Amino acid sequence: MTNVPPRFRCPACGFAVFNRRVPHCERCHVALPPSLLFDAEDLQRLEDEAQRLQRVRDDLAREDEAEQARRRHRRGGGG
Numbered sequence: 001m002t003n004v005p006p007r008f009r010c011p012a013c014g015f016a017v018f019n020r021r022v023p024h025c026e027r028c029h030v031a032l033p034p035s036l037l038f039d040a041e042d043l044q045r046l047e048d049e050a051q052r053l054q055r056v057r058d059d060l061a062r063e064d065e066a067e068q069a070r071r072r073h074r075r076g077g078g079g
């Protein structure tokens, strides 16, 4: 029961990649691209997670910027 879809093949030697947890070809030991190692679903999940983290980071940066602008304004406006 090792029916490997043709897309899971080593780009260098064409060897079928049976174990996609191994990050290199088991025959020629070339590093395999991540698209071979993960399912599309896994990749989507990783991308979603990365986007979520990026959004949190953006929010924090924006808050920090607003806070700095507020302080700058207060300090500059005082007489």
Ligand SMILES: [Zn+2]
Pocket (backbone or CB within 6 Å): 010, 011, 012, 013, 014, 015, 025, 026, 027, 028, 029, 030
């Ligand atoms: Zn190979």
